[in-house]
Amino acid sequence: MEGKQNKFELNYHNSAINVERHSIGKQTIFRIIFSDKRPPLIITRALHENAYKFWTSIPEGRQREADEIGTLISEYFKTIT
Amino acid sequence: MCYYNGQKVTHDEYIRLKQLEKLVANYDFLSRDLQIGFDYNQNTVLKANAEKTDFDLVQMEWGFIPSYLRTREDVFKMRSGYKDASGKYRPPIITLNAVCEEILAPGKIYREAALKRRCLVLSTGFFEWRHIYPLNKRTGLPLKTANKYPYYISLKDKGYFFMAGIWQPWTDKTTGEYVETFAIVTTKANKLMEQVHNSKKRMPTILNEDLAYEWMFGDLDESRISEIAATQVPVEEMQACTIAKDFREVLEPAKEFIYEDVPALELNL
Numbered sequence: 001m002e003g004k005q006n007k008f009e010l011n012y013h014n015s016a017i018n019v020e021r022h023s024i025g026k027q028t029i030f031r032i033i034f035s036d037k038r039p040p041l042i043i044t045r046a047l048h049e050n051a052y053k054f055w056t057s058i059p060e061g062r063q064r065e066a067d068e069i070g071t072l073i074s075e076y077f078k079t080i081t
Numbered sequence: 082m083c084y085y086n087g088q089k090v091t092h093d094e095y096i097r098l099k100q101l102e103k104l105v106a107n108y109d110f111l112s113r114d115l116q117i118g119f120d121y122n123q124n125t126v127l128k129a130n131a132e133k134t135d136f137d138l139v140q141m142e143w144g145f146i147p148s149y150l151r152t153r154e155d156v157f158k159m160r161s162g163y164k165d166a167s168g169k170y171r172p173p174i175i176t177l178n179a180v181c182e183e184i185l186a187p188g189k190i191y192r193e194a195a196l197k198r199r200c201l202v203l204s205t206g207f208f209e210w211r212h213i214y215p216l217n218k219r220t221g222l223p224l225k226t227a228n229k230y231p232y233y234i235s236l237k238d239k240g241y242f243f244m245a246g247i248w249q250p251w252t253d254k255t256t257g258e259y260v261e262t263f264a265i266v267t268t269k270a271n272k273l274m275e276q277v278h279n280s281k282k283r284m285p286t287i288l289n290e291d292l293a294y295e296w297m298f299g300d301l302d303e304s305r306i307s308e309i310a311a312t313q314v315p316v317e318e319m320q321a322c323t324i325a326k327d328f329r330e331v332l333e334p335a336k337e338f339i340y341e342d343v344p345a346l347e348l349n350l
Contacts, residue, residue, distance in 0.1 A: 024104050024125065024140075027097075027205060028334075042105050045333070046098055049089040053333075056086045059102045063086040077331065 010072045019073060029058065032069055043070055093240035097205070100125075100241075103138055126246060126263055127201040129297050136297060138203075145176040145264035146251040147190040153253050179247055179264040181286060181310035185303050191264065194247035195306055199296050202244040202265055206235035206335055207285060208328065209278040213343060230343050231328055232277045233335040234321045236287070236314070243293040245286040245310060266310050273316045276346050287314040321346060 006021045018033040032041040042058040043066040055070025057063060083095035090098070104125055123140040130137060150156050162173040176190070184195040211230045214223035236242045245266040252259045266286040270277075274284040288296055288309070295301070296309050323343055328334040 022108070024101070024108055024123070027101060027104075029101070029105065044098075044101065046085060046088070046090060047094050049091055049094075054088055056088065056098070058098065058105050060086045063088075066086070 008076060010069070010076060012069055012072060017069065019069075019076075030070075030073060032065075041065055041069070043073075045070070091240070093238075097240045100138065100203070104140070107138075107140065124263070125203040126248065126261075127203060127243070127297065128248065128261075129200070133298050136201075139261065141200075141248060142260050142262045143177060143265075144262055145179065145191065145194070145247070145249050146260070146262045147176070148249065148251065150251070151254040153256070153258065176264055178267045178283075178285075180283075181266050181268045181307065184247065184266065184310060185307060191247055194249050194264075195310070196303075198248045199306075200246045200248045200263060201288070201293050201297055202246040202263065202285075203241055204244050204285075205241050206233050208233055208324070208334075209274070209284075210280070211277050211323075211343070212280045215342075227280075228342075230340055231324050231326060232321045233324045233328075233337075234274070234277065234284075234319060235335070236318055237320050243288050243290075245288055245293075245296050245312070268311050268313055271313045271316050271319075273319050273321060273346065273348070277321050284313070286310055286312050288312060289314075316348075 008019050010017050010019055012034075015035050017035065020031045020033070022029050022031060027044065029042055029044045032043065034040070041062055043055050044058055045053045046056045048054050055066045055073075057066040083090055083092055085095055085098050108123075124143045126139055126141045127136045128139050128141075129135075144160065146156055147159075150159060158171075159174050159176075162171060164170050179191045179195075183189055184191040186192065209232050211232055212227035213230065214225075214227045216222065217224055246263045247266065248261055248263040250259070250261050267283045268286045270282040270284045275282050278284060286309075292309055292312060295305075299305070301309070322337040323340055324335060325331055325338040328338075
């Protein structure tokens with residue numbers, strides 16, 4: 001199934017980023033393509049030990065971007081559902 | 082306790098994220114269609130190496146392609162249904178699941194794979210639909226058309242688990258495209274799944290670690306293959322909750338969604 005929810009554009013720090021949703025092994029990940037020369041970022045939702053969900057980069061190392069862009073993605077889904 | 086990206090996570094969650102790293106590293110984003118569907122997409126499968134001494138985590142196409150099909154067009158026709166040369170309609174053949182009672186039957190497309198190419202499908206949970214027939218307000222009798230409610234089923238305290246699978250290599254005879262495809266083995270529903278998947282009363286064959294190892298690496302006779310394929314995970318190890326009907330469109334498909342008109346499952350079985 002394809003739909004607009006699987007590929008969309010967001011504004012991140014006044015720049016456009018392209019977001020793609022993929023399903024790998026029944027797990028959802030998001031691939032972020034930046035308009036500058038930064039390498040693409042893969043993020044997913046993970047479960048904190050204290051039972052709340054947080055956004056994280058795959059692999060580790062880009063937590064700040066994962067957190068900020070993940071929040072934008074969550075807001076995007078709230079507006080369309 | 083472990084840390085991932087500076088966040089405290091359970092051991093299970095840490096393993097899941099580390100496995101996801103491997104999958105992402107091997108995932109070819111550019112050549113894949115974007116999809117969140119559950120049919121014929123790529124899934125993570127554990128496949129034994131040639132010596133059966135270790136396994137690889139690989140991506141395979143869900144939907145077993147029989148070796149007698151020659152081209153992608155043939156595959157499409159099999160999966161979608163088509164009219165043959167005489168104009169007769171041939172209905173779709175769905176090969177997502179392989180019924181455990183039939184996988185070894187002579188002449189069945191799954192037999193060779195069940196004997197020689199058994200694998201494990203990594204899962205965090207799965208979706209099934211429960212059919213509930215509302216009562217006619219006048220007669221009190223059930224209506225003929227059911228309301229369908231989706232459920233998310235997972236195992237308690239398990240971040241992921243193994244489903245029994247069988248796989249098949251396949252090459253398109255015209256383009257040379259090579260893919261590995263698989264089917265998930267299904268068994269008779271246990272008492273919980275009888276209530277959830279109440280239209281077909283089937284469920285995936287979920288294996289504990291010992292059985293999973295035996296299924297993939299064991300030198301098994303037909304009787305043992307059938308026995309493991311028919312394994313029912315105990316009810317007390319499972320959990321199920323209703324989810325939103327548009328679960329395929331939302332950020333968290335497995336998030337619980339309560340329906341006022343859906344009776345609770347009987348869990349004291």
